[in-house]
Amino acid sequence: MGYSAENYRTVKELLDTRRAEAVKESERRRAELHAKSPEVAEIDRALRKTGMSLFRAACMGGKDAEPFLRVMAENKALLESRAELLASLGLPSDYTEVHYTCPLCSDSGYVDINMCTCMKRELTLAAFRSSGLGSLLEKQTFESFSLDYYRAEPQNLRLMERTLAVAKEYAAGFSMRAGNLIFFGRTGLGKTHLSTAIAREVILRGYDVRYDSLPNILSDFEFDRYKSSYKDDTPRGEKYLSCDLLIMDDLGTEVVNQFTLSCLYNIINTRLCAERPTIISTNLGEDMLQERYNDRITSRLLGEYRPLIFVGEDIRMQKLQ
Ligand SMILES: Nc1ncnc2c1ncn2[C@@H]1O[C@H](COP(=O)(O)OP(=O)(O)OP(=O)(O)O)[C@@H](O)[C@H]1O
Ligand SMILES: [Mg+2]
Ligand SMILES: [Zn+2]
The missing domain is CATH 3.40.50.300 (P-loop containing nucleotide triphosphate hydrolases)
Structure with missing residues (x-):
């Protein structure tokens, strides 16, 4: 009983494609932005480093340690300069983020173990068509x-x-x-x-x-x-x-x-x-x-x-x- 296996496959493929395209589009924007602004490219490289340090510190449970707080501040400053640079180019600060069609499930079709409303809607539309x-x-x-x-x-x-x-x-x-x-x-x-x-x-x-x-x-x-x-x-x-x-x-x-x-x-x-x-x-x-x-x-x-x-x-x- 319930959604046909064929419609389920079709909808899963549709969501997978949406997700992959959203990621590709964000990568395309980032590459374009880096070509246009070497300063942003430099900041993004620095952000990758601070990101790694924060991740390591979090894994070791040293959240209050002095070096952790320093990297946090550094990270925050980098993000602020990045947003300013983007604004000067007339771009929103989330310009290179991945923009999923459904922000609730990031186009995965599921929120935890529950089927997302976007997937249910697509399954209904597929059922209408079939x-x-x-x-x-x-x-x-x-x-x-x-x-x-x-x-x-x-x-x-x-x-x-x-x-x-x-x-x-x-x-x-x-x-x-x-x-x-x-x-x-x-x-x-x-x-x-x-x-x-x-x-x-x-x-x-x-x-x-x-x-x-x-x-x-x-x-x-x-x-x-x-x-x-x-x-x-x-x-x-x-x-x-x-x-x-x-x-x-x-x-x-x-x-x-x-x-x-x-x-x-x-x-x-x-x-x-x-x-x-x-x-x-x-x-x-x-x-x-x-x-x-x-x-x-x-x-x-x-x-x-x-x-x-x-x-x-x-x-x-x-x-x-
Ligand atoms: N009660 C109703 N109110 C509004 N529109 C109706 C109603 N009954 C039928 N119609 C419209 O009349 C047309 C013919 O109806 P329908 O196709 O359902 O007939 P049918 O009984 O299936 O006929 P057939 O035996 O020829 O297949 C359709 O366009 C349908 O939308
Ligand atoms: Mg009829
Ligand atoms: Zn969704």
């Missing part, structure tokens, strides 16, 4: 989901109020024991919108979420099936089995054949056995599900998934009018 939802995560949120579109029929409104309430509750209380949802409803009624809203909340809580349409998911498994011909590629289907929450959109729009059926069964069954939550959306009704899929699939969808019903008038059309 979720497969892209910019929809910003647009299709719970806040932008309006019940006004369902008001024409009071009974539709009541059903959709319940659907929204269950979706919000599911997202807010998400854990690996949250169970599965299946969204039933005709086109343009908000199934993908609510799936995205749930995905966003769940990612923000630190879970690895994957979203895609079933045809796309199946084509990744198809790719793996023939991958002997493209040897170097890593398996593409594995992420759908191992992620914390899988959102499988548009069930019913895929081509049905022996391969796609066994793949679909495998995804559903593997995730159920491993207790990994899944959300499925479909335009099909229950009867059509039973017509299209074998009992091994439908009995799982109808028995292990909590149904949420989407009703009303196509919101894409309502928005056009």
Whole structure:
């Protein structure tokens, strides 16, 4: 459970690069400054010496000894002259310090043994990118989901109020024991919108979420099936089995054949056995599900998934009018 290993690696690499670049940039500034001002170069050499003496004295525990205090004073004077020289060049006194993007963790990603907030933020952004939802995560949120579109029929409104309430509750209380949802409803009624809203909340809580349409998911498994011909590629289907929450959109729009059926069964069954939550959306009704899929699939969808019903008038059309 939690951040995907791949995203973790990507973020660690990003922070390592940031850190290395910050150090390189400070070295570049120092070299440039030394070329411009030999006095500063001289002071920096002297500072290295006083620094070493202070370090040795501190290691020997002689903090109050007279020579220690003398070096301290010398060090302080050197720093003051250095700051003055820098000021005369129009530069701040910390010009050659390393400027990390995150001063809290010096771009290491950790403060003591705890993950720094900057790393958590980067992991969330990486999870947004790898979720497969892209910019929809910003647009299709719970806040932008309006019940006004369902008001024409009071009974539709009541059903959709319940659907929204269950979706919000599911997202807010998400854990690996949250169970599965299946969204039933005709086109343009908000199934993908609510799936995205749930995905966003769940990612923000630190879970690895994957979203895609079933045809796309199946084509990744198809790719793996023939991958002997493209040897170097890593398996593409594995992420759908191992992620914390899988959102499988548009069930019913895929081509049905022996391969796609066994793949679909495998995804559903593997995730159920491993207790990994899944959300499925479909335009099909229950009867059509039973017509299209074998009992091994439908009995799982109808028995292990909590149904949420989407009703009303196509919101894409309502928005056009
Ligand atoms: N309740 C709502 N409030 C605001 N916008 C909505 C709402 N429901 C849907 N929309 C918007 O309407 C469009 C269609 O919704 P969505 O894609 O969620 O439909 P869908 O049920 O997934 O349809 P399909 O079955 O065709 O995939 C999207 O742009 C979505 O953001
Ligand atoms: Mg949809
Ligand atoms: Zn940090």
